[in-house]
C-alpha cells in the first residue's frame with residue numbers, strides 16, 4: 001500500500017487517530033453465518049471515544065491550523081458522533097467549537113451530547129429535522145462569529161469534504177496492510193454509509209491501489225442512487241487532489257436496511273447489535289453500525305457473500321449511542 005502512502009505524502013496531517021486500529025476474525029459470528037467475516041475496529045480509533053471521524057480529522061485539523069483558524073463550526077443531530085469528536089478536537093487543539101444540532105434540546109443531555117458538554121463545546125440547538133433550515137442557521141452563526149472577529153473553519157455534516165475524504169483512503173491502506181499480515185485475500189469491505197465521506201475515501205484508496213474487491217456502503221438514511229452519486233462526486237473531488245480518476249462501477253450502495261428512516265431501529269438492526277454483543281463482546285449502535293451489520297448478515301443469509309470469500313466489516317464506531 002505504498003502507492004497510497006506515496007500519493008498522500010506532502011498533504012499536511014495531524015495524527016489524531018491511533019493507528020493501526022485492531023483487526024481480527026469474527027470467529028463466532030462467522031461460524032453461525034457460514035461466512036468468513038473479519039472486523040476492522042475503527043470504533044477504537046482512540047480519540048474522544050473513537051469512531052470513523054478521527055481519520056477525517058487527521059487531515060481537517062491540519063488544514064484548520066494551516067489556515068490560522070481559531071473556531072470550528074460542526075453540524076449534526078443531537079447524537080452526532082462527528083460533533084462529539086469535533087468537541088474533543090477543540091479541547092486538544094484550542095479551537096472554539098460551535099455545534100449546530102438539529103432536534104429538540106433535551107432537558108438532560110445523554111450520550112454524545114453529554115460528552116459535547118463535558119468537552120466544553122458551544123451547543124446551538126435548532127428544533128427542526130429540515131437540513132436546509134439547519135444549514136441556514138449554521139450560516140447565520142458563522143456570520144455572527146466572523147463579525148466578532150473569529151477566524152472560522154466551517155465543516156459540512158459528517159466532515160465530508162474532499163480533504164476529509166483522504167482519511168479513509170489512508171484507512172483503506174491500513175486495512176490492506178492488516179490483510180497482508182494475516183495473509184488474507186479480501187473480497188469485500190462492508191460498512192454503514194451516510195454522508196459519503198467514509199465510503200468515498202475507501203473508494204479512492206481502492207482506485208489508487210488497484211484492489212479488485214468490492215466496497216459496499218449500507219445506507220442508514222440516503223436512497224441508494226443518491227448515496228452512490230454522493231460517494232462518486234466526493235471521491236472524484238478528492239481524487240482531483242491526487243490525480244486519480246474514480247470508476248462509477250466500483251461504487252456499491254444499498255438502502256435496503258434503512259427501515260423507516262435515520263435513527264429509527266429495525267428488528268434486523270436490533271438483532272445485529274445483540275449478536276455482536278453476545279457472541280463477540282463488540283458493541284455496535286442502533287443508528288449506523290447496527291444497520292450496516294444487519295446488511296452484512298443478510299448478505300450471508302442470501303448467499304451474496306460466498307462461504308469462500310473473506311469479508312471485512314468496518315466498525316465505524318458510534319456505540320456511545322447505547323447510552324442515549
Ligand SMILES: Cc1ncc(COP(=O)(O)O)c(C=O)c1O
Nearest residue numbers: 194195196197198288316317318
Ligand atoms: C458511527 C458511524 N458510522 C458510520 C457513519 C457514516 O459515515 P459517513 O458519514 O462518512 O458516511 C457515521 C457518520 O456519521 C457514524 O457516526
